[in-house]
Amino acid sequence: MFIRRMNLKTVKDRLKDETLDLSLCDLKEVPVREIATIKKATHLDLSNNLLTSLPSSFVDLKQIVKLDLSRNMLTEIPINFGELKQLKYLDLYANQISRLPLSLSDLKNLRWLDLKENPLTPAVASIAGPCSNLSECQACARNIVSYLSHIKLIIEEEKLRRLNALASTGTDIGSTKKGGKKKKRKSVDKQHLDMNESNSAKEVLQVENKVHFPAFIDNKNLVNKGCFYKENVRRFFVSIISWLSLVGLAIALIVVILPLYSKQFELFINYIEMNTGVPLKIFQKHSIDIIYIFMQVIMKIYDNLYYAYEKNFETAANTIKK
Numbered sequence: 001m002f003i004r005r006m007n008l009k010t011v012k013d014r015l016k017d018e019t020l021d022l023s024l025c026d027l028k029e030v031p032v033r034e035i036a037t038i039k040k041a042t043h044l045d046l047s048n049n050l051l052t053s054l055p056s057s058f059v060d061l062k063q064i065v066k067l068d069l070s071r072n073m074l075t076e077i078p079i080n081f082g083e084l085k086q087l088k089y090l091d092l093y094a095n096q097i098s099r100l101p102l103s104l105s106d107l108k109n110l111r112w113l114d115l116k117e118n119p120l121t122p123a124v125a126s127i128a129g130p131c132s133n134l135s136e137c138q139a140c141a142r143n144i145v146s147y148l149s150h151i152k153l154i155i156e157e158e159k160l161r162r163l164n165a166l167a168s169t170g171t172d173i174g175s176t177k178k179g180g181k182k183k184k185r186k187s188v189d190k191q192h193l194d195m196n197e198s199n200s201a202k203e204v205l206q207v208e209n210k211v212h213f214p215a216f217i218d219n220k221n222l223v224n225k226g227c228f229y230k231e232n233v234r235r236f237f238v239s240i241i242s243w244l245s246l247v248g249l250a251i252a253l254i255v256v257i258l259p260l261y262s263k264q265f266e267l268f269i270n271y272i273e274m275n276t277g278v279p280l281k282i283f284q285k286h287s288i289d290i291i292y293i294f295m296q297v298i299m300k301i302y303d304n305l306y307y308a309y310e311k312n313f314e315t316a317a318n319t320i321k322k
């Protein structure tokens with residue numbers, strides 16, 4: 001079926017219960033006026049048409065709760081789209097959308113959003129997620145609305161800061177002017193203020209139109225979590241190594257030292273050696289040799305340190321006497 005323009009009767013004929021199905025109608029524009037008269041239509045299906053844009057009057061469809069715009073050729077969404085306060089379900093699958101209006105942050109009731117198959121930047125796509133099932137589309141709605149709210153707040157704060165700075169500058173100028181120049185000054189200040197407000201508005205539009213929404217990730221929290229995780233892993237391995245070292249040292253001391261002083265333990269070592277074939281006697285002998293060498297090294301270091309201390313003490317004493 002190929003329908004370019006739809007009258008009210010044609011639109012009403014496609015209403016079933018609460019769903020107005022205008023899909024596959026080869027529409028190039030949305031019959032907003034006709035749809036607006038059908039208050040019962042809370043589910044609007046405009047999928048699989050030839051729509052390249054939506055009129056600003058589209059937001060007159062306040063009753064819409066579920067909106068399907070998938071498989072069209074939309075390149076953008078109207079900047080006042082956030083006025084559809086009742087909207088809970090929005091399907092934008094397979095369009096040509098690369099940016100989203102900040103007003104989308106006003107869709108506080110939005111519970112489902114699909115942005116797949118759009119030429120989004122990698123950053124926007126990472127916010128939206130894959131949208132391959134119900135839970136992912138629900139997460140997409142939450143993430144996009146939250147992020148746009150954050151961006152909108154930043155822009156409003158920046159506008160307020162600039163207007164305050166401008167007002168402060170105007171006050172300073174006013175205090176330096178006198179008498180007959182007041183009217184001229186007010187006219188200049190007003191033009192200056194209007195110009196700056198216009199520039200501010202342009203900057204906001206530039207942000208809406210050009211900012212491609214970097215990933216809404218709290219990097220500080222991620223870094224902290226990563227460091228916390230690495231620190232816990234490091235502590236775990238250090239504690240394991242420490243415990244293994246202590247256990248190994250305890251076993252070594254038991255095997256090496258106790259047989260020297262306990263006859264019964266020596267018999268126990270012999271019994272283990274005979275039944276398991278582990279050469280504990282050889283280990284004991286080598287361990288004693290290592291301990292002896294270690295003690296010799298320690299004694300030599302001690303002697304050298306003591307000699308150096310004694311020599312320095314004598315030198316200091318002789319210096320004092322002189």
